[in-house]
Amino acid sequence: MSLAIVWFRRDLRLADNPALCAACAAHERVLPLYIHAPQEERDWAPGAASRWWLHHALDALRASLHVHHAELHLRQGDSERILAALIKATGAEAVYWNRLYEPAAVARDTRIKQVLREQGVAAHSFNGALWREPWQVETKTGDPYRVFTPFWRNLRTMIDGSEPLPVPQPLRGATVDGGVTLESLELLPRIRWDTGMAEAWTPGERGAQEMLELFADDAVNDYAEGRDIPSRHGTSRLSPHLHFGEVSPRQIQAGLHRLLSGRTGRPTDVEPFLRELGWREFAHHLMFHFPETHTANFNPKFDGFPWAAADEALIERWQRGCTGIPLVDAGMRELWHTGWMHNRVRMVVASFLTKNLRQHWHHGARWFWDTLVDADLPNNSLGWQWVAGCGADAAPYFRVFNPVSQSQKFDPKGEYLARWLPELAGAVPALRHEPWKDPSLLRRSGYPAPMVDLGESRAAALAAYGTLQGR
Template identity: 70%
Template sequence: MSTAIVWFRRDLRLSDNPALHQACAHHAEVVPLYIHAPDEEGDWAPGAASRWWLHHALQALDAELRERHGSLHIRTGDSLKSLIEIVKQSGADTVYWNRLYEPAFIERDKRIKAALREQSIEVHSFNGALWQEPWQLLTNEEQPYRVFTPYWRKLRTMLEETEPLPVPSPLRVASIKNGVSLSSLELSPKIAWDQGMLEAWTPGESGARSMLELFADDAVSDYATARDLPARHGTSRLSPHLHFGEISPRQIHHGLSNLLRKRDPKKRPDIEPYLRELGWREFAHYLLYHFPKTPTENFNPKFERFKWAPANKVRLERWQQGRTGIPLVDAGMRELWHTGWMHNRVRMVVASFLTKNLRIHWHHGARWFWDTLVDADLANNTLGWQWVAGCGADAAPYFRIFNPVTQAQKFDAKGVYLRRWLPELRDLPDALLHEPWKDGELLKRRGYPSPMIDLGESRQAALYAYQASRG
């Protein structure tokens, strides 16, 4: 009776899981394994919000396995050492996993694969996270794409609405000892600051399916416009589920099409705008694979000459705490702190404010998002911050500086989003809500701060700094 180890990483689901599917197809029993090894992630170990999600995602995966008379085996420490120990304990002869694409994991997995094979242990890895492997798409000159539109045009021709893999049946789980408890990983906060996230999210595979169904019901039909409105549930909100592998892009594509087909076969919404947004996620992973230094280095080397403002702890903390005096920026940062998530339109605004109006290096914003986002993803986080800062691939031109006031007036005209996160200003009329500094006495009474910077003057200073850096 052969046994295989299925090493779960960020593929915390049973359906459409290539590694699990193949292991169950070729072996009588499997050992579902999770190894907690944050030291192996280098400078990018999960932040507090990600650890919270991971705790609940692992809990949900274990519950799914227990429904099938098994459980998730958890170990801590060195991954290679743990794998070898479990191979000996279980008698397994093969290890299966789905690939990760961050630079640190690529190097680690190569080393582990070579070491296991030296001991005559078979290793099989699969793509369980992306539509296409990053090395499969190159330009006609055999070079990586640097611009999204031609990349997406090529990728879109390769996408098919294929049937996702089902949960393996039978799924026979081998029982082994000496694991550790989920609580011993100490992923959950010791101080209860997570109530807002508990109210906003249901981590796990079933939570991902429910979110997809909600998106199909309420938002996908007008996604192209609704996705820009922060007060609406107009986006899919699947990003944390995608990051932790509780759902795959293939499941989303196929599932969304099926749900819409069943509900109204004659009138199906156009899902292309949403697929294109998933394409941006794919492009982020593609860039990180081909340009692995981008989490710390500008994609555009010319930006090395740009003169960022001197480090200012007070300004950075006011931005982090949502106390800038600019309503849309503050609302976004408070939403982030309370729920572990921020609407994408608002993410662009708060990032522009930090990197352009305050001229604080994008590294500081990326690090704060890394610690506070439940969907913190190295590829997407890097792409997003470099795009807004103007130094990344396919970046917004540096002179594109988001004005938080006009953005709020356009996308939150009635102030529904602002009032939700800024209780001090909740009963103000719309016009004053967007620019409350027009009534200085009112600000003092409400306890809301005056703007920490003049938007017009700071915009001009940013443009001047950019021109100076060009020589």
């Protein structure tokens, strides 16, 4: 009886799972396997928020497999050795998986595929995460893209009409002795700081579909404008589900079309949202072709940028949302409580750290990596380098987000600020944006005075960036 191992990684779903579908079509039984191997991520092992999500996502996948009378087999340790042991124990003829694109994952998977084939075991990998593989989208000269707009213009011609795959039927699961329990992976925090995340999120394939339906019902109509308003659920909030592979880009595209096709009234333009998904593809494209971008400046001219000396006290105040700049503090507190931050606010807090405080973007990237439930190496690297000015298609170096004007424009009533800064909730909206204008408010509320002068620190940042001109 033919048996194959399906090696789940960040593709924690049954529907539109190319590796699972192919294995079920070619073999009589499949062994669903997840290997917890954080050491193989090298310096970018999942952070605390990602581990929390992973625990619940694996639990959800296990429940989904139970419906189909299959079991999720869990192991912990070295992937190559575990696969070899399971092949020997089960007599598996093949191993199937969906590809990852981070440098460490590419190197590991390439090595494992070679070893398996040398041992006479078939190894099949698939694209389960992107609309198109990074090497399938190229310039007219066959080079990778470095700028988003032409990349998206090309990719956009490739993505229509690509239907998601159904859950394979039948799904005949195999079992094997050994394995570990989900609890033994110790993914959950020992001190329960995760209450806010549990209230905000439902990890798993079903949670992803529910979030997609909610987005279609409430937000996609006004996405072009609503995505900038942090007090509203104007974004899809699908990013953690995408990172863990609980939903795929083509499922989202097809799902929106299905959910919106029968509606009457004003037609819905989903293009602005699809374009944002295109940025995710662009991030993976860049990391695949330029694998050092998670640590090195994409633009080497910035290797000589005069960053300020690392100041742990400044960085910690930024991390804890105690800078005295309301929009920055609100965003950092939202992040700590929910494991997520509104995208526009992410740009503001990143600009404040890298430009007003002139701390290296590495400090911010590391903090986001540990605290975001959607922490994704390609997207995290692209986002921080974009704001810092050293990345591909980066914001102009002279663009310094003003946190006050940003909150006044996108949170005019201070609703977002009041939610995450309760000490300022009783103030009139104008003072929520600039509480230092009333020193008595600072004394009564205990909210700190600004740690830097926004105007002076902006001028200092521009002077520092000016030293790069002509290099």
